[in-house]
Amino acid sequence: MLIALVILYVVTLVYFAITERFRNYATLVGLQGWILMGIALMRLHGGSLAELLFVVVETLVFKAVIVPAMLFRIIRRTGINRVSRGAVSVFDSLLLSVAALGVSIGVTYYIADTTVNMVFFGVALYALISGLLLVINRRRIFSHLVGFLVIENGVFLFAMAIGAEMPFLINIAILLDILISVLMLGMFLSKIGAVMHDLDADRLTTLKD
Amino acid sequence: MILGYIITALLLATFTAVAPDRRMARCPAALFYAVQAAFFIGTVTYHAGETVAQFFTFDGLGLLFFGLMTVIAPAAFYAGNRYLDRETLRQYKLYNISMMLLCVSIAGVYFANHLAVTWIFLEATTLCTAGLVYHRRSTRSLEATWKYIFVCSTGIAIAYLGILLLSTVAEGGDLSYATLRETVASGNPLFVKLAFLFIVVGYSCKLEIFPLYTIGIDANYAAPAPASALISTALVNAGFVAVLRVYRVVEASPVFAWACHVLVAAGVLSLLVGALYLRRTNHYKRLLAYSTVENMGLATLMLGLGSGAAWAAVLHAAGHALLKSGLFIQTAQVGKAYGSYRINRLGDYMRVNRAGAVALLLGVLGLTAFPPSVLFISELALFRELFGQHIWWLAIVVVLLVCVVMYSLWGRLARLCYKPGGHPADRAAISPAATWVGFVLILLALAAGVCLPQSVFELLTAITAG
Numbered sequence: 001m002l003i004a005l006v007i008l009y010v011v012t013l014v015y016f017a018i019t020e021r022f023r024n025y026a027t028l029v030g031l032q033g034w035i036l037m038g039i040a041l042m043r044l045h046g047g048s049l050a051e052l053l054f055v056v057v058e059t060l061v062f063k064a065v066i067v068p069a070m071l072f073r074i075i076r077r078t079g080i081n082r083v084s085r086g087a088v089s090v091f092d093s094l095l096l097s098v099a100a101l102g103v104s105i106g107v108t109y110y111i112a113d114t115t116v117n118m119v120f121f122g123v124a125l126y127a128l129i130s131g132l133l134l135v136i137n138r139r140r141i142f143s144h145l146v147g148f149l150v151i152e153n154g155v156f157l158f159a160m161a162i163g164a165e166m167p168f169l170i171n172i173a174i175l176l177d178i179l180i181s182v183l184m185l186g187m188f189l190s191k192i193g194a195v196m197h198d199l200d201a202d203r204l205t206t207l208k209d
Numbered sequence: 210m211i212l213g214y215i216i217t218a219l220l221l222a223t224f225t226a227v228a229p230d231r232r233m234a235r236c237p238a239a240l241f242y243a244v245q246a247a248f249f250i251g252t253v254t255y256h257a258g259e260t261v262a263q264f265f266t267f268d269g270l271g272l273l274f275f276g277l278m279t280v281i282a283p284a285a286f287y288a289g290n291r292y293l294d295r296e297t298l299r300q301y302k303l304y305n306i307s308m309m310l311l312c313v314s315i316a317g318v319y320f321a322n323h324l325a326v327t328w329i330f331l332e333a334t335t336l337c338t339a340g341l342v343y344h345r346r347s348t349r350s351l352e353a354t355w356k357y358i359f360v361c362s363t364g365i366a367i368a369y370l371g372i373l374l375l376s377t378v379a380e381g382g383d384l385s386y387a388t389l390r391e392t393v394a395s396g397n398p399l400f401v402k403l404a405f406l407f408i409v410v411g412y413s414c415k416l417e418i419f420p421l422y423t424i425g426i427d428a429n430y431a432a433p434a435p436a437s438a439l440i441s442t443a444l445v446n447a448g449f450v451a452v453l454r455v456y457r458v459v460e461a462s463p464v465f466a467w468a469c470h471v472l473v474a475a476g477v478l479s480l481l482v483g484a485l486y487l488r489r490t491n492h493y494k495r496l497l498a499y500s501t502v503e504n505m506g507l508a509t510l511m512l513g514l515g516s517g518a519a520w521a522a523v524l525h526a527a528g529h530a531l532l533k534s535g536l537f538i539q540t541a542q543v544g545k546a547y548g549s550y551r552i553n554r555l556g557d558y559m560r561v562n563r564a565g566a567v568a569l570l571l572g573v574l575g576l577t578a579f580p581p582s583v584l585f586i587s588e589l590a591l592f593r594e595l596f597g598q599h600i601w602w603l604a605i606v607v608v609l610l611v612c613v614v615m616y617s618l619w620g621r622l623a624r625l626c627y628k629p630g631g632h633p634a635d636r637a638a639i640s641p642a643a644t645w646v647g648f649v650l651i652l653l654a655l656a657a658g659v660c661l662p663q664s665v666f667e668l669l670t671a672i673t674a675g
Binding site: 111113115116128141144148151152155158159161162172173179183187191192204206207209 | 325328329332335336339348349351352353354355356358359362363366369370373374376377397399400403427430431486489490491492495
């Protein structure tokens, strides 16, 4: 079951590379939240019940409910539904994503170590690279925001790979969640959308020498 | 004791938030800096070296930088009150609350004896600094805030990856620096290497060195100049302390030489970026921010050269904090007088504000490491170490880049002080008291270069040697 969830997580990452609709982005972020909740439930079963409940509830509330809801709200408020000027085509983006998967597998085999769950490590690395590709390949600020959320989910998965025995580390990963959910999305929702109507990252270039 | 300090700060921030007017908002803020000074004196006198609340230790490194912040923060507060005379009550309160909470977060970083606690407080500094950067609520400040939060969050996430990798060497999940130092030698060297790399890259957004230095520049540009006096010094030092503590951990591992190479590369690249952009920029606040990149690059380079110059890195960071805070406070006066920070529009400042112009000249003298600046001692130690280790090519590169920095800083400062004409100035906007507050900080850095007691050298050696 755990492996099935991990495979599903990889599929969501591949889908991020080929989709151009912002609604799909928001749906995929929500789906990743549910998958991570399932993974947390299975990985952390050895710890105390209170810690398990905290991690699972936080993952559910922030990653699976609040963050996707805020993303949908941003889409409704701004009226911008899709990536308009991608730096690379969908096909190239898919190729890059597959290459990222290959690199992740290669790196994982190279640094194989008994202290780390290598399946989680490899997928977490793939998530990190996928998030970076989203930030680099897309121009709209919304895509950058989603790219960061993908990176952040990768970090959470990475914490599962290494820190399953250390709930303290998982808890501080949750702090990062809260920072992002409340501050970045909140700011996007209340300020940037109102000032920059096309939400293009090219508009964010007034600060320069 | 530290919990009392944090709780007091939160209470005073709450009082500031509900204050009905500026005077009532100013009182709790002023009281906070008095409490901070009392906390510092009490800690140095009665609790030096003690561990409190499990996660905080009042060691020499923390106390040195906290002491500096205790001097710089009230100066920035005073100058800020004179600077923010046209702000609405809401903006004024947001500024003061952000400054107070930033001080508390930075203090948490200085005293944390635990890898994860350091990370948490550094994350908190992002929130507080965002409040200062967004202070003006203009499109540019919104852009700067968005970039600051985005890049800082990315940096913090990268640093978290490093913490996760370093946790593989932790015994029983204990991430305190002391335990990690004992167990790091038995860890997977590749994991320790990656952990150090990720942590340095992640914290570079706070330390304002290559690669994530850019947001520090934009933050200093968008924040009020007196706030930059804190962001570009105490916050940068928080990043420095965080990296130095991990450096001390890695020192005990077989990959220490590799870690030093990483620091040397980051230091030289920061110096290069600082030198190049100092030539290019046309804005006095950005000029000072790039100078921070250059100076923290030098401090990182000193760390990278190993224990021989590591004490000089701490001295450089401390001296730079005094000089840069004084310079930002002076620059705030320039901004008030001319209504602009554009280098090509300003001039004749010596006639407009003689004390301020002399302070700027002395500050840049100190910043470019001319005697009697305290930075002269640290940079002398850097070159002695470079020559001692026979790294001639690096010494030549550093000398060339430092020359470019000197030329850029002196050229622009001469233009500001002596160029005839310039933009019409409003002399009435200049606060002589704030000018002298900044002047005193600069004089302190110069005086430290002349009469630095032996006990300070011993403290610096103890900090970097264990």
